[in-house]
Amino acid sequence: MQGRSHLLVGLAAGVVIDSIFHLSGPPLTGSHDVSLNLLIDKGVYYFAVGLGALLPDIDNARSTLGQKLGVISKGIQKLAGHRTFFHSLLGLAFGSLLAIGLERVVSYLLELRGYQFPAQFITGSHTFFFGVLFGCIFHIAADALTLGGVPLLWPYKQRYGFPPNSHWRFRTGSWPEFVIVWVIMILVAVGVYNAVIAI
Numbered sequence: 001m002q003g004r005s006h007l008l009v010g011l012a013a014g015v016v017i018d019s020i021f022h023l024s025g026p027p028l029t030g031s032h033d034v035s036l037n038l039l040i041d042k043g044v045y046y047f048a049v050g051l052g053a054l055l056p057d058i059d060n061a062r063s064t065l066g067q068k069l070g071v072i073s074k075g076i077q078k079l080a081g082h083r084t085f086f087h088s089l090l091g092l093a094f095g096s097l098l099a100i101g102l103e104r105v106v107s108y109l110l111e112l113r114g115y116q117f118p119a120q121f122i123t124g125s126h127t128f129f130f131g132v133l134f135g136c137i138f139h140i141a142a143d144a145l146t147l148g149g150v151p152l153l154w155p156y157k158q159r160y161g162f163p164p165n166s167h168w169r170f171r172t173g174s175w176p177e178f179v180i181v182w183v184i185m186i187l188v189a190v191g192v193y194n195a196v197i198a199i
Contacts, residue, residue, distance in 0.1 A: 010053025052135020
């Protein structure tokens with residue numbers, strides 16, 4: 001999938017996950033007390049989901065994230081190739097460790113600036129970690145819908161996709177990709193609208 005599709009699907013799926021498990025705190029819809037801390041928690045979570053939704057394509061210098069990282073992505077692509085390590089279960093484990101590391105760094109920097117509560121929240125709830133992890137999972141799941149599939153068990157090179165028959169999957173950037181993305185967006189929007197109406 002293309003970068004914007006990954007971002008939209010990741011954020012839409014992030015909304016669904018957050019509405020079920022309340023990872024970033026209570027929902028904003030129907031909340032009588034929307035505090036600054038709640039908004040910070042939501043911001044951290046959705047930033048992390050968006051980052052995670054783009055992160056596996058760090059191995060493609062032409063991807064949305066790859067263009068931002070320039071020489072880093074070019075080096076990773078030259079070393080590993082595209083849709084290898086970062087689209088696998090091993091890559092998810094690496095991404096989890098990376099998210100934990102970034103979480104600690106962000107928490108430390110917030111504490112240095114005197115923002116004790118946000119720092120304690122990030123460290124205690126692992127909001128950033130779960131956001132990045134879910135974003136990466138949604139990215140890999142979305143790429144599994146494409147003709148190329150994903151090497152889940154890398155370094156074993158077999159690629160897996162859904163549906164298993166590749167004739168039922170689509171080519172990246174083709175019209176089925178946009179239909180799938182928009183259907184997901186509309187379904188999430190309808191769900192949010194119904195949640196607001198039910199309050």
